[in-house]
Amino acid sequence: MNERLILVTNDDGYDSRGIAAAIEVARRFGRVVVVAPETTQSGMSQAITMYSPLFLRKVRSEEGLDVYAFTGTPVDCVKMAFDYLLRDRRVDLVLSGINHGSNSAVNVLYSGTMGAAIEGSFYGCPSVGLSLTDHSADADFDGAVLYGERILSRVLEGGVQLPLCLNVNVPVGRPEELRGIRLCRQNRGFWREEFFRHEDPRGREYFWLTGDFVNQEPEAEDTDEWALAHGYVSVVPVQTDLTDYAQLRALRSVLG
């Protein structure tokens, strides 16, 4: 049997604690190639780099593991892996993360972690974005590692249909405190920003984004936000047809 090949990426950079945990998960399932950003790319969404050259650097190589740092976005990293480095090889799964911070609800749209996972699914293999709802430097990844392994194992062996892209979020807590996996839909909500304003050393006013998430349906028990608030690991399958079919019908009278 050919050994499996797993591509690991993230948006926090190739040397983050979270990606070390993701590599630990992925290595239990086969050979691992990491192509991840040189620097943090949080909030980079599905962005691609069109107007700058990109540089690739091999950081580490050992039995079963190769690590590359790439100066692009998370999506650039996935493209570099599939369309250049691993061009002639079969990739069995893409694992993006483990992200430092939640990517539930509408965050899926802003997240570089999920941008990379979505991009991975465009290459015809299962793709999993894995995030821990904890931004702190000393976050405990044990729960995310345990559930990451469980989910990868089932995806790799369970006869899933393609395309498959999963947005997995793990709440804070010791593994034994987590209440299990919950399949969910994406929670409806949006961010409202409070721009932090200050003056730089030269007296120029600057703005810094800081916002609050507004949950439009806190009571809905089938959403990822509800699952996370109640101690479950949320799993939202993600697709990329953004067509609003209800509007498509409604608009016939306006624009048709």
Add this chain to the structure above:
Amino acid sequence: MNERLILVTNDDGYDSRGIAAAIEVARRFGRVVVVAPETTQSGMSQAITMYSPLFLRKVRSEEGLDVYAFTGTPVDCVKMAFDYLLRDRRVDLVLSGINHGSNSAVNVLYSGTMGAAIEGSFYGCPSVGLSLTDHSADADFDGAVLYGERILSRVLEGGVQLPLCLNVNVPVGRPEELRGIRLCRQNRGFWREEFFRHEDPRGREYFWLTGDFVNQEPEAEDTDEWALAHGYVSVVPVQTDLTDYAQLRALRSVLG
């Protein structure tokens, strides 16, 4: 009657030819405030700037028009407008564009123009992303201006339901050659990249993204790609629930 207020933004920068055309369209419907990137932000998707301060500059002010340049992404510009500059004012519509280049099919995911339009719809007003399928410097915006006006007029007066976000693409051609508006769904397809490789003046290898779009359903007549290829202005209503409901059911046996 209170005069309408239109927010205009884009991803090509506040001084692009396309945004000048968008301002021309928007001014026919009311007062216009422009908040657009200082520099080109093509391919920036729904990206937000989390780790840098942002600077705002008033570029121009005249009767019925204020133009601001902002150092953030297109989405940052929309947030700056709604959550700071226009905080206490009612915005009637967001117009993003006119983009230099197509944002049909899966490009909606990578597009900064559409990132801004989607963000606009999160603030409860109709939002329109308008793109011309022509990257050339001397592109003819007349068709996009004409159809942009038609669509804005119907959206502002037609009793549409909210949220509403439209991805409008206009093919190359003189206005009289265009065959009219076609409501469409998003075409299925993906990009495959060919990384352009070269050496910089110091001998370091660099990569530059360059790809081809693979249309997975060129014959489907209800898609935006088909409409554009046949001379129609494509209009795809966009929504942001990425949940894959078919997978949600299928995965119950694997992860449930």
